[in-house]
Amino acid sequence: MHDNSSSPQPEKWVGKSMRRVEDVRHLTGRGLFVDDIERPWILYAAFARSSFGAARIKEVTVEEALKVPGVETVITSSDLGGIPGLEPLLERPEFVPVTMPLLVGETIRHAGEPVAMVLASSPHAAEDGAEAVSIEYEPLEPVVSLDAALAEGTRAVHEGMNDNVLLDVIDPDDPELEKILEQAPVVVDATFDSGRQSAAPMEMRACLAEWDAREDTLILHTSTQVPYVVRTAISDVLGLPQQRVRVVAPDVGGGFGQKCVVGREEVLVSIAAQRMGRPVKWTEDRQENLTAAFHGREQRYEARAAFDEEGRLLALRTDIVCDVGAYSCYPFTCGVEPLMAAAEMPGPYRLPRYWSRARAVTTNKVPMAPYRGVSRPQFTFVMERLMQKAAKQIGMDAVEIRRRNVITADEFPYESPTGIVYDPGSYLESLEKCAEVMDASGWERKREDARSEGRLVGLGFCCFAERTGYGTRAFALRKMAITPGGDNARLRMDPSGHVIVSVGTCGHGQGHQTTLAQIAADQLGINPDRITVRQGDTESTPYGWGTFASRSAVIGGGATKKAAVMLAERVKEVASHLLEAAPGDLSIEDGKVFVNGSPDRFVSVAKVARAVHVEPHLLPEGELGTLDATAGFDPPGTFSNATHGAVVEIDPETGAVRIDRYVVVEDCGVVINPMIVEGQVRGGVAQGIASALYEQLIYNDEGQLVTSTLMDYLIPTTMEIPPIEIFHLETPCEFSETGAKGMGEGGTIGAPGAIANAVADALSHLGIEVDRLPITPDRLRAAIKESRAHGGVRL
Amino acid sequence: MKDTHPIEITVNGRVHEIEVESRRTLADVLRHDLGYTGTHLGCEHGICGACTVLLDGLPVRSCLLFGVQADECEVETVEGLESDGRLNPLQEAFSAHHGLQCGFCTPGFLMLATGFLRENLDPTEEEVREAVSSNLCRCTGYQGIIEAVLDAAGKGGERTETAADETAASETSRNQEESVSVEDVSLSGAGEANQ
Amino acid sequence: MKPAAFEYRKASTVEEAVEQLTQLGDDAKLLAGGQSLVAMMNFRLVRPSALVDVKGILDLQYVEANGEGLKIGALTPHRWIETMEDPGVLEGFSVLKSAARWVGHYPIRTLGTFGGSIAHADPSAEWCMLATLLDAEMVVVGPGGERMIPASDFFQGFFTTALEPDEMIIEVRFPEPAPYAALQEFARRAGDYGIVAAAVALDLQGGECRSARVVLGGVSDVPLRIPEAEQVLEGADIGQEVFKEAGQEAAKVIDPPSDVQGTAEYRRDLAATLIQRALTEAVAKVKEAADAR
Structure with missing residues (x-):
């Protein structure tokens, strides 16, 4: 529980915008990403990948590839013998397990699947070799859309199945819901779609495997968010005990979820290194990253919501289908999107009755993995559009309808219809603040004035709850065979009084080396520059789940704080001998242990550390020579919240949407480092704007990805992302050690709903419903034309 | 061959x-x-x-x-860019304005901005925004990058040109060891909105 | 995304470049700024057997006002055009400077060259459109000597030109000044090739349009002149009404492609809008010129 009395030290560093420890190495070119690592005798891997979306492989011929200068060997499925693929599991009857083969030998299920791995003396030669691998295909009819996949009589993507549904869960069920919907005074009913996207981290995936013959150990450097999960997968597939697999994540150039799952390439280079006895490196290129690395976000919601005349939400019915592509991702499975959507859809709103069906549908496309926000950007967009539609139907103001529905202070702990308990947040307060900042009450007039000049401007709001810090209890409800949960931190003080914090979380841009040091520094009473945070190495960090789902500040930070408190106690215990005072009478500040009330009676922390390690003769017999503490933390989960507000202007001739203002009022509890929090918000909003307006992965009817370059997959630039104004509210978390709540995904979650509502507001007089993401200029222009010609239209 | x-x-x-x-x-x-x-x-x-x-x-x-x-x-x-273990004003500004997160795109932005600031000693925000639109960042949302380039320009674009000689004189320079303990002004949204 | 192997040669004169092209055969290509070519090679979409690097022929870097017209050396970087200040050039050809900001991004403009872009012949490239708009002539050198190819003959299709495999562009000549010309384009993201682009040039006398040129990019396999739109403008009293009509006329006669960036209908709409906006910008220059005087 967070309260100040549990903090033995006043917080001096937490709450400060400290500069990041990580910055200097990245600003000077001294960072280390996987592709920066070279080794003697290294081999470079390249993959021959399927050009078909669906096919049977008749023959794979490697003779020509082996003749290519520099090519050492070529590995195909038949060379892998009995090595299994990746088969992640949900332990629930509604789930159909499928295996992702490491290299495809029989059935191609998406364009870009690896068929052969070429090892060569340079990346160039490896690519020459991959080009020379000849694959003979017998094409199959590709299944490329949700409609096709669900249609009667469509070919099953996985042989032996009768349909293409890998997961179908009705939860919660509510037999009376239909009746409520029939009788409700106000019902809104719509279908919503969101486009397929890639997390597209700037550093693409990369891995370097080495076989350490001296230790009989595999060492894998990989650009991952989850080193221990990768270790589990590799040791399972290779049949090695886990202690003989070491996984290291050096600097990781962004992940956003794409790297919190295990790629088959990581397993394949490991196999190759073990077999060849030579280091093997694979560096994904951008085209591979778009055509073969995990995607996400392609979803459809058929939603009906009932309201009373006062605008109060009475009931919600949603049928959620997620296009999960060809396979389940390891370890989360294809359930990650549909189960998240079903469980958390009600969001910040009081919802009395709820029925939900969630399905994972397989298609001949790249498999889905979690991508920042995981379904929440989509269902938040759906909920916020439903609110807006209901407000319009009732003739109510956009802020007022939300005001009447958000969970308020007197309702916490609030339990949702799916059984999730909400800790206190500031749903109403953030809405009011955002409405005030955006001058919502004066908006209608501004909009009408603009319209009279022929301009289309709109204001949109988006309220959401962002569940973070999922511990074991939260994840166990998913029923994954591999269930993430708590995490551990180990703090060791060296003889100079400096501290190494080792954690199982694995930051990749979030600045954990800075924020965890801030947390530890407060408890230890030393300057953060005496604290080094180590992460991302299964050999030197405690067991842990890595960094995803906005878990690290809460869980890694909580474990760090607990261990720091323990270490501080230990420091006081030793100091008590040197100061001849009771440990309970001591406190640590500015690197010194003081006797309370006697500012001149102190011993430096460095002296304590020195005494323990190299001057044990100063201490009583039996004092062992270490300053070491380990703690674990496994919280129940906590909700951050925010309201986003956006003002847009639409060019009616080109259909372009320009964002004129963007405001975030957010509450993530105690802020550890405001600069970093704001950076997460802004970066998240940029990705949310990309979801709303720019990025979409599009497959053609043949199952080919036609947006396979950054010329077609439109990651926005400075010209598309506006300045983002941020306001903070602070409702400390009662369940986290630090009072902090996770907040890595909120920006991404709120932006699509805010922008869609702003666009809809700008077009409200034209009867255009904005129910599909991304909102592209061609569709917007067509809708405006269509509406002028014939009236209302769904965009 | x-x-x-x-x-x-x-x-x-x-x-x-x-x-x-x-x-x-x-x-x-x-x-x-x-x-x-x-x-x-x-x-x-x-x-x-x-x-x-x-x-x-x-x-x-x-x-x-x-x-x-x-x-x-x-x-x-x-x-x-750095010399004698000191960051130049542009590098300093990137750190102070949180113009980087994962660090992968950072070297490209630094070199782009270095070239840009040599040609434009006193750029407007709009000019910076347009020049910097050449590169992609997936983490920051760009605001810190734009502020950093403007800040570095304000501290003398020339200095970034000959970082080796002049950075040492820069008051804002800090060595690596110090950088962790330095508290910086947060770019709070509230502040901006009130301006 | 590593390119296929090729043989690299460097030429320090035009003669040397042509000689090497002749020697190396049809699969050899010239390498100028390389800003499109190298990207395509990294994708292995093109795989020349050899590259002849002409970037070092520095005497092909110039922008020269020549009496009425303008001569641009083939290896002049885009950035030179973007930053040119010579009033003698700007008076008649400010459209080149203002269009330069649409050419890729800043670091692309430092290496990319004017002639390279013309030879690449992307139908929505700014220089290709302006060459068509302003009746530019390409000065080309081959084993048989020098020849001139007018823009109307030069652009033959997507990335296809009248250049022989052993020929090299050395200069692009714009015969007449075009003070009232403008280029407008629309892309979803800054710096990208326009989905549609429109370039216009007007010859005005008072409020009347004596003659007009209208060229569209992104709607065909070459930069496309739209005589139907030009006819609407010729002899008309200039103003938004006639600009709109010219745009609509163009939208009617073109047959643009559909792709992930937009449908054919969307491109028609964009063509109409961008023509109207380009005409508005061109006429604004008349006022600017008058104010300047």
Whole structure:
């Protein structure tokens, strides 16, 4: 529980915008990403990948590839013998397990699947070799859309199945819901779609495997968010005990979820290194990253919501289908999107009755993995559009309808219809603040004035709850065979009084080396520059789940704080001998242990550390020579919240949407480092704007990805992302050690709903419903034309 | 037979004489033949700009240029920005304004901005925004980057040009060890909105 | 995304370049700024057997006002055009400077060359459109000597030109000044090739249009002149009404492609809008010129 009395030290560093420890190495070119690592005798891997979306492989011929200068060997499925693929599991009857083969030998299920791995003396030669691998295909009819996949009589993507549904869960069920919907005074009913996207981290995936013959150990450097999960997968597939697999994540150039799952390439280079006895490196290129690395976000919601005349939400019915592509991702499975959507859809709103069906549908496309926000950007967009539609139907103001529905202070702990308990947040307060900042009450007039000049401007709001810090209890409800949960931190003080914090979380841009040091520094009473945070190495960090789902500040930070408190106690215990005072009478500040009330009676922390390690003769017999503490933390989960507000202007001739203002009022509890929090918000909003307006992965009817370059997959630039104004509210978390709540995904979650509502507001007089993401200029222009010609239209 | 050529290339003032295969891009040569791994590859088709370096003083995509073309050229990379263990004003500004998160795109933005600030000593925000739109960042939402470039320009674009001589004099410079303990002004949204 | 192997040669004169092209055969290509070519090679979409690097022929870097017209050396970087200040050039050809900001991004403009862009012949490229708009002539050198190819003959299709494999562009000549010309384009993201682009040039006398040129990019396999739109403008009193009509006329006669960036209908709409906006910008220059005087 967070309260100040549990903090033995006043917080001096937490709450400060400290500069990041990580910055200097990245600003000077001294960072280390996987592709920066070279080794003697290294081999470079390249993959021959399927050009078909669906096919049977008749023959794979490697003779020509082996003749290519520099090519050492070529590995195909038949060379892998009995090595299994990746088969992640949900332990629930509604789930159909499928295996992702490491290299495809029989059935191609998406364009870009690896068929052969070429090892060569340079990346160039490896690519020459991959080009020379000849694959003979017998094409199959590709299944490329949700409609096709669900249609009667469509070919099953996985042989032996009768349909293409890998997961179908009705939860919660509510037999009376239909009746409520029939009788409700106000019902809104719509279908919503969101486009397929890639997390597209700037550093693409990369891995370097080495076989350490001296230790009989595999060492894998990989650009991952989850080193221990990768270790589990590799040791399972290779049949090695886990202690003989070491996984290291050096600097990781962004992940956003794409790297919190295990790629088959990581397993394949490991196999190759073990077999060849030579280091093997694979560096994904951008085209591979778009055509073969995990995607996400392609979803459809058929939603009906009932309201009373006062605008109060009475009931919600949603049928959620997620296009999960060809396979389940390891370890989360294809359930990650549909189960998240079903469980958390009600969001910040009081919802009395709820029925939900969630399905994972397989298609001949790249498999889905979690991508920042995981379904929440989509269902938040759906909920916020439903609110807006209901407000319009009732003739109510956009802020007022939300005001009447958000969970308020007197309702916490609030339990949702799916059984999730909400800790206190500031749903109403953030809405009011955002409405005030955006001058919502004066908006209608501004909009009408603009319209009279022929301009289309709109204001949109988006309220959401962002569940973070999922511990074991939260994840166990998913029923994954591999269930993430708590995490551990180990703090060791060296003889100079400096501290190494080792954690199982694995930051990749979030600045954990800075924020965890801030947390530890407060408890230890030393300057953060005496604290080094180590992460991302299964050999030197405690067991842990890595960094995803906005878990690290809460869980890694909580474990760090607990261990720091323990270490501080230990420091006081030793100091008590040197100061001849009771440990309970001591406190640590500015690197010194003081006797309370006697500012001149102190011993430096460095002296304590020195005494323990190299001057044990100063201490009583039996004092062992270490300053070491380990703690674990496994919280129940906590909700951050925010309201986003956006003002847009639409060019009616080109259909372009320009964002004129963007405001975030957010509450993530105690802020550890405001600069970093704001950076997460802004970066998240940029990705949310990309979801709303720019990025979409599009497959053609043949199952080919036609947006396979950054010329077609439109990651926005400075010209598309506006300045983002941020306001903070602070409702400390009662369940986290630090009072902090996770907040890595909120920006991404709120932006699509805010922008869609702003666009809809700008077009409200034209009867255009904005129910599909991304909102592209061609569709917007067509809708405006269509509406002028014939009236209302769904965009 | 590999088509190789001897080249003489100067990187951050150091002359290298090497034999390169003609199909290796300047980025490949810098990273893998010469070990300047601060230059990163994010797309290899000229969109993301992570590989931006200065070639004879001008920002270029090192993925769209073969190493052999840089024969007898001067190349500047991120490794050349600091001197004597001190960050130059631009690097300082990136840290102060949180213009980087994962760090992968950072060297490209730094070199782009270095070239830009040499040509524009006193750019407007709009000019910075447009110039910086050349490169992609997936983490920051760009605001910190734009503020950092404007801030560095305000502290004298010239100084970034000859970082080696002048950074030491810069009051804002801090060495690496100090940087962790330095408290900086947060760019609070509330503040901006009130302005 | 590593290119296939090729043989690299460097030429320090035009003669040397042409000689090497002749020697190396049809699969050899010239390498100028390389800003499109190298990207395509990295994708292995093109795989020349050899590249002849002409970037070092520095005497092909110039922008020269020549009496009425303008000569641009083939290896002049885009950035030179973007930053040119010579009033003698700007008076008649400010459209080149203002269009330069649409050419890729800043680091692309430092290496990319004017002639390279013309030879690449992307139908929505700014220089290709302006060459068509302003009746430019390409000065080309081959084994048989020098010849001139007018823009109307030069652009033959997507990335296809009248250049022989052993020929090289050395200069682009714009015969007449075009003070009232403008280029407008629309892309979803800054710096990208326009989905549609429109370039216009007007010859005005008072409020009347004596003659007009209208060219569209992104709607066909070459930069496309739209005589139907030009006819609407010729002899008309200039103003938004006639600009709109010219745009609508163009939208009617073109047959643009559909792709992920937009449908054919969307491109028609964009063509109409961008023509109207380009005409508005061109006429604004008349006022600017008058104010300047």
